[in-house]
Amino acid sequence: MPSEPDAFPDALRAALSDTGALGATVLQLASRLDDSPVRVEAALDTLRRDGEVLRMGRGLWMLRDFERLETRDDFVDPAEFVERFRREEGIGLARYNGPITFRSNESTPVHRWWPYVQGYSAEFVEGMIARRGLPPGASVLDPFAGSGTTLVEARRSGLRAVGFELLPPAVLAARVKTRFELGPDDLGRAGEAVVRATDRTTPGVLPFLRETRRQFDGATLDELRRLRNVLPPEGSPVADAVRVAFGRILIPSSRLHRSPCLGYGRRRDPGGPTPVERFRAAILEMQSDLEGAAATRDRWGPPALVEARDARHEGAPPGSIDLAITSPPYVNGMDYVMNYKIDLAWLGYARSYADLRALRGAEVACDNLPRSETAAYRALRDLPDPWLREILGRLRDNIARKRNYRRDDMHAVVHRYFADLRRVLVRVHRALKPDGRLVLVVGDSLLAGVYVPGDLLLARIGRRAGFSIEAIEVARTRRSGQRRSFGLRESVVTLRRTRAGSAPRGTRR
Ligand SMILES: C[S@@+](CC[C@H](N)C(=O)[O-])C[C@H]1O[C@@H](n2cnc3c(N)ncnc32)[C@H](O)[C@@H]1O
Structure with a gap:
């Protein structure tokens, strides 16, 4: 039933309040209010002139009250997580200087053969290898090898390169690029x-x-x-x-x-x-x-080994790797x-x-996963880190409030993502020699109005798998796809294998 004319702006405000910082499109609002998009658009325009609502990117509208997430009681912002991390782990954020994105590879011999936007730069890998000062013939692993940036640089530096990857064209590209x-x-x-x-x-x-x-x-x-x-x-x-x-x-x-x-x-x-x-x-x-x-x-190092393997379930032999450098898919990326x-x-x-x-x-969870793949992760049990209980609970509640978010099991997608990555961390830990390092390039995210510090969470999950956290270096800032004004970061997380680890609870699922 269409609302009464004078009640309409109130109904619209209430609908926008429900959708909170997530915002809603004209069509979503029209369907929620059971009214015409034309009327919704006209009312939004009036509210906008009065400064009550604003239009974000992608045709989404929200109440101005939600403009600053930081003012919401339930919003935990990046700085707060960084401070908590410093208190609980004794480590603050440092800076990584140097090119990190794949862009520079587009003009670099061999790397340019298969442009992979999601890759990182050859210079970054070269720098990480140099930092460790590995002897010729030492082994470097990349469990998410992508187009083979790590493997090309490792082999070029005289090292033995081992990579796993599931996406067949990326496997092909990594194989071809390492056959010098x-x-x-x-x-x-x-x-x-x-x-x-x-x-x-x-x-x-x-x-x-x-x-x-x-x-x-x-x-x-x-x-x-x-x-x-x-x-x-x-x-x-x-x-x-x-x-x-x-x-x-x-x-x-x-x-x-x-x-x-x-x-x-x-x-x-x-x-x-x-x-x-x-x-x-x-x-x-x-x-x-x-x-x-x-x-x-x-x-050159020996010929690289590039295998089409699922890094969650298969790893390199125990104690065979000196250094692992990788970049996993990002949360909801x-x-x-x-x-x-x-x-x-x-x-x-x-x-x-x-x-x-x-x-x-089979790939690490992204938000297009079929629901059948997330069913086992809806309950907030067996979480790989206590911070996740709070974050996933908030995500679930925010989406329940919005009602028309793309998928109501988003918290289960994120839960599965971290469970997937925990499995990989455990396998890499096993594969590393004592004192070996795992270097991860990973980003944070803003999902349905909830901030998810992917880098800090992975560092903490790594610590539970037997690593010590050596450094978190911010390599660049990015913009959130959900809210252009919200700054996200991309970090280099360095973990050191300190003790023999055992699979933490829940990794066998
Ligand atoms: C960020 S990209 C890595 C890019 C790489 N560093 C480069 O420079 O080309 C992450 C990769 O992980 C792969 N991946 C996702 N799930 C996987 C899994 N379960 N096992 C192995 N690889 C997986 C994706 O196909 C993707 O190529």
Whole structure:
């Protein structure tokens, strides 16, 4: 029933008060008030002129009272957590100076072969390796290897590199990038053979993704299908490298972009390079980088081991690793499967939406997980850290108050996230030699109006798994996707293996 005219602003205020700092869109408010979006929009406009409400990003409206989260009784802000951490753990935040994001890798030989927005910089890994002063042949592990930044730098520094990763195109990229001995001429010949065969073949079947025809223009799609039709099967170093070159041109040839999430963006310049031209350029760049790498051959470590493994359930042999450097997915961060679905589909790693779902279920929890994957985590039991009880409880209550938040089991997603990461920390602890270090690059988050200090929580969970917390260094600040004005950070957490650890309660689930 539509509300009475004069009661409407009050009803609207009440609805906005319910949604709190999370905000709500016009359509959400209209559905909650059982009224028309036009009327809601007009009333919001009046309230805005009176200074009562404000419009945040993404079409969300909220009461001005919620503008400053810090003034809400139930809001625990970043500074408060940092202070608590200092009191309880005896450690304050320090600063890490130097480039940390993948951006600089985009122009760095070898690293640029497969741009991975979620990766970190080669300089960062180089610096962390140098800090430890490891002898040649020492072992470096990355349980979330991504595109292989750690592994490339470890091998380049004369170390033995071991990496696990679940996303198949990332596994492929990490393998290819660490095979420094690949001959540039062999690669050039294989690339040319693909180009020649493309002229003679017909377009192969379309990948299963429903939006494929929307993602590419007709001529581009046709050429990509022919290119894909003649790619050599995965398995040999040359074939794998050719496939990476193909994977790399997919997004630049499409109407999509990653910034960092996959979405439709600017139209592709119709006069831009064709897929075959892009493919040729990618092969040429790889050849040139391989020639450059060959000059340092006498310093390379042994061939890297890159395994398609779930880091939650499989680890390196006990006591085999000197240093682990990694960056896990962030709390509620990227849905890697969604973001790399084009690569997954075109390279044949996923043949259906069910394949995508299965892969997502195995990755560390993100907020697109099916509900079946979070059911066991709804109860606030077996939490890997006492701070989580307070944070998850607040998250659950905030979402219950809002009622129309995207998913009402968000606290279970976050619970599963930390349970997943605890398993990995326990495995890395076991794999490290005594006194070995685990260096984690991780961010904090603002979820449904609740601040989650991911870096501090992981450090504390690590301590319970048998590490001592050596340092938390803030590498950069970021903006919250939920509230642009809210500053988040990205930290380098260094943990030291001090004692033999045993799996804490709950890791066997
Ligand atoms: C932040 S990225 C790592 C990026 C990497 N440091 C780089 O520079 O390319 C995190 C990675 O963890 C992987 N991942 C998520 N869950 C995993 C699991 N259970 N086992 C292994 N890898 C996983 C994701 O596929 C993603 O590539």
